[in-house]
Amino acid sequence: MKEFWDYLTKKLKSSLTPVSYTTWVESAHPLYISGNDLHISVPSNLHKDYWERHYTEDIAIYSFELNGIELNPIIETAEDQAKKEEPATPKNNVEKTTTTGHVFHNSHLNPKYTFDSFITGSGNQMAHAAALAVAEDPGTIYNPLFIYGGVGLGKTHLMQAIGHQMIKLEPAANVKYVTSETFANDFINSIQTRTQEEFRQEYRNVDLLLIDDIQFFGEKEGTQEEFFHTFNELYANSKQIVMTSDRLPNEIPKLQDRLVSRFKWGLPVDITAPDLETRIAILRNKAEAENLEIPNDTLSYIAEQVDTNVRELEGALLRVQAYSTMNKEDITKSIAADALKSLKLNKEQNGLTVGKIQSRVAKYYRVSVNDLKGKKRVKTIVVPRQIAMYLARELTDKSLPQIGMEFGGKDHTTVMHSCDKISELVIKNDEIKRAVNELKDELRN
Numbered sequence: 001m002k003e004f005w006d007y008l009t010k011k012l013k014s015s016l017t018p019v020s021y022t023t024w025v026e027s028a029h030p031l032y033i034s035g036n037d038l039h040i041s042v043p044s045n046l047h048k049d050y051w052e053r054h055y056t057e058d059i060a061i062y063s064f065e066l067n068g069i070e071l072n073p074i075i076e077t078a079e080d081q082a083k084k085e086e087p088a089t090p091k092n093n094v095e096k097t098t099t100t101g102h103v104f105h106n107s108h109l110n111p112k113y114t115f116d117s118f119i120t121g122s123g124n125q126m127a128h129a130a131a132l133a134v135a136e137d138p139g140t141i142y143n144p145l146f147i148y149g150g151v152g153l154g155k156t157h158l159m160q161a162i163g164h165q166m167i168k169l170e171p172a173a174n175v176k177y178v179t180s181e182t183f184a185n186d187f188i189n190s191i192q193t194r195t196q197e198e199f200r201q202e203y204r205n206v207d208l209l210l211i212d213d214i215q216f217f218g219e220k221e222g223t224q225e226e227f228f229h230t231f232n233e234l235y236a237n238s239k240q241i242v243m244t245s246d247r248l249p250n251e252i253p254k255l256q257d258r259l260v261s262r263f264k265w266g267l268p269v270d271i272t273a274p275d276l277e278t279r280i281a282i283l284r285n286k287a288e289a290e291n292l293e294i295p296n297d298t299l300s301y302i303a304e305q306v307d308t309n310v311r312e313l314e315g316a317l318l319r320v321q322a323y324s325t326m327n328k329e330d331i332t333k334s335i336a337a338d339a340l341k342s343l344k345l346n347k348e349q350n351g352l353t354v355g356k357i358q359s360r361v362a363k364y365y366r367v368s369v370n371d372l373k374g375k376k377r378v379k380t381i382v383v384p385r386q387i388a389m390y391l392a393r394e395l396t397d398k399s400l401p402q403i404g405m406e407f408g409g410k411d412h413t414t415v416m417h418s419c420d421k422i423s424e425l426v427i428k429n430d431e432i433k434r435a436v437n438e439l440k441d442e443l444r445n
């Protein structure tokens with residue numbers, strides 16, 4: 001089995017890009033041969049699907065080439081194996097390495113956002129595999145691909161990596177990346193300048209359409225209508241569509257049902273916050289790219305300080321770098337601690353807690369803190385409760401579920417809805433705007 005596996009992987013390696021090889025092949029392991037069946041272990045259903053579609057024939061051909069037997073692959077995930085009685089042989093854990101380097105040029109894509117520079121970990125493994133599958137086989141299986149998750153977790157990076165990879169594999173491919181706002185603005189401009197036909201040509205003649213932050217479509221009826229037709233046209237022509245959002249399609253307020261249902265046709269994959277090991281790997285990769293010499297204990301220290309968001313993690317590294325340059329000292333754990341002290345203080349907002357916010361808001365609106373934490377649905381309590389949640393989100397670094405917990409164990413979607421509602425009212429309603437500003441000033445001092 002080992003001889004065949006070495007033979008197979010060598011063959012596959014010569015025909016795949018390094019990132020495809022690492023993702024699909026290195027993550028798989030042969031388990032055992034029973035009769036002519038070769039059992040292979042893969043990390044997820046996505047990998048399974050990929051192996052079944054791409055390598056079944058290769059395995060038969062190469063096994064025949066090597067020793068005259070046509071092996072038939074049986075691809076299994078850990079779940080499949082757990083369901084069976086057959087004991088699986090232990091897997092070798094192949095460590096994953098990534099390299100930085102490739103830079104491609106396309107006016108809409110950030111050259112840094114490639115698969116090579118994207119570190120995978122438990123929070124994004126599924127999204128990464130789906131993105132790579134789409135880049136290699138656009139418009140076929142996962143169409144549309146819908147990537148969702150919290151702020152700064154790599155959605156844009158992954159989405160653009162699909163664009164780069166597709167251009168790399170198919171240089172003539174027409175790839176278009178836009179934010180949902182740009183799409184909306186282009187559409188409005190086309191109406192004003194009577195160039196709707198050009199607009200349609202531009203958006204409907206692409207091989208891959210990447211639309212970032214689709215949640216902002218919610219408010220815009222006309223744009224949704226136009227996007228509906230763009231979507232249908234691309235879909236009908238088997239062109240790939242990839243979207244990102246901070247939430248699932250059905251959680252986007254005011255998104256038309258027909259779009260919600262279309263967005264669910266393909267595959268929704270989420271990205272969650274990276275664990276400590278992934279954060280360290282991201283920092284190490286970034287440090288290498290910037291030619292920074294940083295000891296491992298210091299990288300771990302920085303990764304421990306910032307646990308919510310990759311953008312902030314990168315910011316922390318830059319801060320440490322700037323601090324060490326300013327003080328003309330090498331980057332060490334103690335330099336990192338000094339550099340991040342102010343960041344920590346800032347984040348703690350001079351001891352501002354959700355509890356404090358609740359008491360101030362309760363006092364302002366002459367309701368009780370228990371009312372804010374409770375379930376009463378009367379307007380005189382609902383609005384202050386929503387404002388308190390909004391301020392907790394704005395002024396502390398607590399996550400949506402953490403805030404929900406402090407409001408009597410409410411769900412994170414309730415907090416999200418409250419924050420959206422108040423963000424909207426702050427623009428439309430002068431009274432709310434005044435209250436929010438006064439409370440913010442009071443709480444900050």
Ligand SMILES: Nc1ncnc2c1ncn2[C@@H]1O[C@H](COP(=O)(O)OP(=O)(O)OP(=O)(O)O)[C@@H](O)[C@H]1O
Pocket residue numbers: 113117118119120124149150151152153154155156157158213246282310311314
């Ligand atoms: N897994 C990762 N490996 C390497 N870099 C990453 C990873 N995840 C995120 N980043 C980096 O973190 C930064 C923020 O990522 P990105 O802009 O893609 O997040 P996002 O989820 O689209 O955020 P937003 O919700 O604000 O649009 C980028 O510089 C990106 O390169």
